[in-house]
Amino acid sequence: MKIQEFSIRARVRSFRFALEGIAAFFQSEHNAWLHFMATVAVFTLASLVGVTKNELLALVFAIGFVWVAEMFNTCIERVMDFVSDQRHKEIKFIKDLAAGAVLTAALTALAVGAVVFIPKLF
Numbered sequence: 001m002k003i004q005e006f007s008i009r010a011r012v013r014s015f016r017f018a019l020e021g022i023a024a025f026f027q028s029e030h031n032a033w034l035h036f037m038a039t040v041a042v043f044t045l046a047s048l049v050g051v052t053k054n055e056l057l058a059l060v061f062a063i064g065f066v067w068v069a070e071m072f073n074t075c076i077e078r079v080m081d082f083v084s085d086q087r088h089k090e091i092k093f094i095k096d097l098a099a100g101a102v103l104t105a106a107l108t109a110l111a112v113g114a115v116v117f118i119p120k121l122f
């Protein structure tokens, strides 16, 4: 593989493609809007009840973790649909595992949210 020279222009281009990817995620996936609303709700609640810097960091990481898991899940679903439009047990395994990863991330975020908010609310 040819090693390319570092170029600010190429980096800016890659960054633009990444932003286009995020925009496409919002345009094509209803789940993106659900995550967005959940993200707004969490930060609104955090500002209302007041959180420490460490609690805020935990919330930011937990939410980012869910966003990243959902985006990779979407990539995996798209790749699988592109590879084959037939039903296949290997595709089922791959898609179910990717969905399981999202669920794991969401449960992790729920646990973080519970640890941060429950003592402040009850």
Ligand SMILES: Nc1ncnc2c1ncn2[C@@H]1O[C@H](COP(=O)(O)OP(=O)(O)OP(=O)(O)O)[C@@H](O)[C@H]1O
Pocket (backbone or CB within 6 Å): 031, 073, 077, 084, 085, 086, 087, 088, 089, 091, 092, 095, 096, 099
């Ligand atoms: N080609 C296939 N072969 C076998 N099983 C499949 C196939 N495509 C989908 N499935 C099954 O259907 C489930 C849902 O797949 P699908 O691609 O429709 O995701 P989705 O329900 O749209 O997910 P999301 O709500 O995250 O967008 C998969 O987890 C898998 O169990």
